[in-house]
Amino acid sequence: MSTSVREFKMPDVGEGLTEAEILKWYVQPGDTVTDGQVVCEVETAKAAVELPIPYDGVVRALHFPEGTTVDVGTSIIAVDVAGGAPAEPGAAPAAEQRPAAAPAAPAAPAEEAKPQGRQPVLVGYGVVESSTRRRPRKNGSAPAVAAPAAAPAAPAALNGSAAPAVPGAPAVPGAPAVPGAPERPLAKPPVRKLAKDLGVDLWSVRPTGPDGIITRADVQAAAAAAVPEVQAPAPVEAAQAAPAAPVTAAAPAASFDGARETRIPVKGVRKATAQAMVGSAFTAPHVTEFVTVDVTRTMKLVQELKQDPDMAGLRVNPLLLVAKALLVAIRRNPSINASWDEAGQEIVEKHYVNLGIAAATPRGLIVPNIKDAHAKTLPELAKALGELVATAREGRTAPADMQGGTVTITNVGVFGVDTGTPILNPGEAAILAFGAVKLQPWVHKGKVRPRQVTTLALSFDHRLVDGELGSKVLADVAAVLEHPKRLITWA
Template sequence: MRKLARDLGVELASVPATGPGGIITREDVLAYSARSEPRTLATYAGDDSPWLSDAGTGSSVTPDGRQTRVPVKSVRKRTAEAMVQSAFTAPHVTEFHTVDVTKTMKLVAKLREDREFKDVRVTPLLITARALLLAVRRHPDINASWDEAAQEIVYKHYVNLGIAAATPRGLVVPNIKDAHRLDLKGLAQGLSDLTATARAGRTTPADMSDGTITITNVGVFGIDTGTPILNPGEAAILAFGAIREQPWVHKGKIKKRWVTQLALSFDHRLVDGALGAYVLSDVAKILEDPAQALVWG
């Protein structure tokens, strides 16, 4: 497997494992490599350089061959409008935390072997989602929105957990309705259903409405962290970075541990630095030691 990854230029630590006991399979490596491949470029007669051309997009190359113009489709247009509105309306602040998630990785491996979870996909994102839900329960002020028209702050007594999903049609952010009411297996099923629907292009406006807080899993692209833009109508978004084996001081000794980075962006009108830090710290504590969820859960 290491030779295949080396031949394809893939870093094994960045590949999500789907095999028994958390083993990275040949299919995992090939799928990750395929997602990392750049889009195929099309060439045109008399043109020395390739230009983007995707069948079915209605794209056209200018007469001089120097540009490709692609119509903005409805999903991408709505995404662009929402991101611009969010970026220029809500004052964004982002806080970061580097976390040892070795115990989380061991828990994921155990759950994959558990008969109760045999019909659902178990990933570190599942534990992160559970951790965020518990952090929201402990700090409910983070689960809010700013109503500019009414000049009110709206605190939500439910959590519709958004998961940012990259699709061929563009970025969509469907949410798991009333995610706070789900047990771990129910949350796993909700994540699986949500991502499958998004990838199939069947996400509806209702699926994306009334979100209260969001996770964006940039780690699936091998990215360590970022400064995510808030989903409109929400006060916070958590970026979950790639999990890598790194040297880490553990019990006074330098050891090889699984490490990731978390980034929490929030609306500074609603969330001050202390509240953001409390929420981010709680998520990190559960990822460092999932047993903490039993204490807070």
């Protein structure tokens, strides 16, 4: 091979990960690339990130097609840094090397200008746009493998027919664009992947994001409108906290009228989650305790806080106060905030709390955490929780945001579930499940009255948390939620 040809290897974009899947190539053999230009999008076990090329030159070869899982350190693209003639005709682009698929959804216009005005980027943090012009979006509506689309679990449906097309977009997918209109629908790579999974043509989606950008909610709404006979579940409880991120199917659901089986590859986040949960279940001896508590006063406080000027513009819901209650309980029982060091045969107590919030996303379950949550005021905690939700919803959660957690909350109540026995996030000693808040008959001041009631479940690692400590923590959380004034007296 010529000495002018440089091989770009799959980097470790997740601090210790061993492999990544190539989701999308943005270049083909013969294309000219510049230092800092994003050439592909990859998915690791923790996040979907864009990879910038560190060379100027001409692409000679793409070594793997889209959909291939590649080990870290393996060369994925060859670039002739001396330039030269385009690649030989026989060198087919990676996308053309993919196996033949089932009939695909209509594609966006094929002729696209190559991205211009890119600035060097940090892996996983998106692209810095030129200050002089908006860069064309790289990732067009790639043909998606046709499969029955699943309605998103979150209730976000549009009534009537399919949503109107993007202003200025062709009326028929694949038709020439109107002069001056966007070359393709504007959407971020995770949103494009979601549209591909749900079989949604981005040209048919009405954007609601800033500058005409299509959001995840827009794609979900279009998918729901396209399958009107599939009803999204109704909200479980109006006052219940929303999940950390909208929950959608990991892959299109199979129809009972078609094939008898569907095989879905286990990779990326789902693969990592499966391995972590098996490791946790068979390494840490789990114990789960439950308590049912009257949270009427907490629900009233939530409504009052929504009107408080100090909380204006912040996300206020029961999950916020559950998080604060857990932080108060940890302050009173700090030994619960620890980990087990098998190699050193030590219990490592943490003097900080990185509070994890379990979030179900199209890519699988992730647990981003709020760093130093113990030191935050209620408004600061609300802001951090809102940012965590928004980042997870957009598929932009960085690997660093999912590392270093010390304790986790999983909000199963949003699905109408009363409680569960959650499995510990690896490396942590406890996880709290927050169940559905429901109106139930309850003995209050000697009389049976309707009260807002929920069930909490705390799973803990019995190697370092005994029954007394686990019971104290769970009882403290319940006590704060029953009488939220303890947020002040116990703080």
